[in-house]
Amino acid sequence: MSVRRPQRVALVIGQLTRGGAEGQLVQLVRGLDRARFEPIVYCLSAKTEPLGLEIAASGTPLRSLTGAALRRAQRLAVHFEEDQIDVVHAWLYPANAMATAAHVLRSARPLITSARNCKVQGWVSRLANVVAFRSSRAIVANSRDVAAYITRTYAAPSRPIRVIYNGIDVERFHPNGWHVEAGPIVTIGRLVPQKNHDLFLRAAAALSREVPAARFTIVGDGPLRAMLERQASQLGIADRVAFAGERNDVDAIVRAASLFWLTSMWEGMPNVVLEAMASGVPVVATNVGGTRELVREGVDGYVVARGDATAFVRHSRTLLLEAGMRRAFSAAARVRAETFSTAQMVEAMMRLYDEVIQ
Numbered sequence: 001m002s003v004r005r006p007q008r009v010a011l012v013i014g015q016l017t018r019g020g021a022e023g024q025l026v027q028l029v030r031g032l033d034r035a036r037f038e039p040i041v042y043c044l045s046a047k048t049e050p051l052g053l054e055i056a057a058s059g060t061p062l063r064s065l066t067g068a069a070l071r072r073a074q075r076l077a078v079h080f081e082e083d084q085i086d087v088v089h090a091w092l093y094p095a096n097a098m099a100t101a102a103h104v105l106r107s108a109r110p111l112i113t114s115a116r117n118c119k120v121q122g123w124v125s126r127l128a129n130v131v132a133f134r135s136s137r138a139i140v141a142n143s144r145d146v147a148a149y150i151t152r153t154y155a156a157p158s159r160p161i162r163v164i165y166n167g168i169d170v171e172r173f174h175p176n177g178w179h180v181e182a183g184p185i186v187t188i189g190r191l192v193p194q195k196n197h198d199l200f201l202r203a204a205a206a207l208s209r210e211v212p213a214a215r216f217t218i219v220g221d222g223p224l225r226a227m228l229e230r231q232a233s234q235l236g237i238a239d240r241v242a243f244a245g246e247r248n249d250v251d252a253i254v255r256a257a258s259l260f261w262l263t264s265m266w267e268g269m270p271n272v273v274l275e276a277m278a279s280g281v282p283v284v285a286t287n288v289g290g291t292r293e294l295v296r297e298g299v300d301g302y303v304v305a306r307g308d309a310t311a312f313v314r315h316s317r318t319l320l321l322e323a324g325m326r327r328a329f330s331a332a333a334r335v336r337a338e339t340f341s342t343a344q345m346v347e348a349m350m351r352l353y354d355e356v357i358q
Contacts, residue, residue, distance in 0.1 A: 143290025
């Protein structure tokens, strides 16, 4: 009697540089039950590092496709045939468009598309994703806010949308005891306009006037670094703000923080907020994307209006100066993060794959 092979899942993504969606894909390929599912990752560019190395280490095949868009779509469709793919799962808006094109060209396999942020797209991408969402057997959104966004912006049909929250590695990100000593206020993210580090620095300068011992760390790099370093000097806080650049030890950095700030203009489901909460660090974040679905106001953090530096200062001053309150928020944050484990995310994805393959 023949033994049925595991179902083959094509995971299509634009690049494998460090990013929230890319990190979630790595967690998924590591966690999939290989007796049931056999993943193959298709990267739509030559940008396969550093996460491509982690995918390879998990024993997952990785195919890189470059060249003109139509050529990549054709090659993707051929790969799906040759690799005997059973279900296609596209990650992020560019991958949705490419996977849908391959689907139209020659692939009759069930198609799952994704929405993982609320980023405004150009008209070509918007039109392509309208088609992609309407061609999908299912659509994965990583927060209710993102699901509502694609319904408004892309006229995505609501029935196939499944909200599957991001997963957090609660073993890697964990508290270092419920400490209350003064650590830095930390943020993590690319130094790009979306993350609004201008707000971070303005709030840092204002908080420093009220809490002179406050220190700040910005983890990440990007095109705005030189400008932000100049801004820190102009605000008189250059000696208080550490620009840490790209780091591989973000778990240790977050664990040593007193607070975590997210000042973004928009997000989908910010992994960094989950990482901070899992590390037992209270969060003050702008009210964007799925942040309000993570942080419980006045329990493990605060959610404030975009651009409201005064609110960042007010809540942070209280948490820094009241050790007992910060300790309670820390414990609550860890408990909350444990409900978003990687295992739960992977199990939800596997249930969805079973459903669409049938």
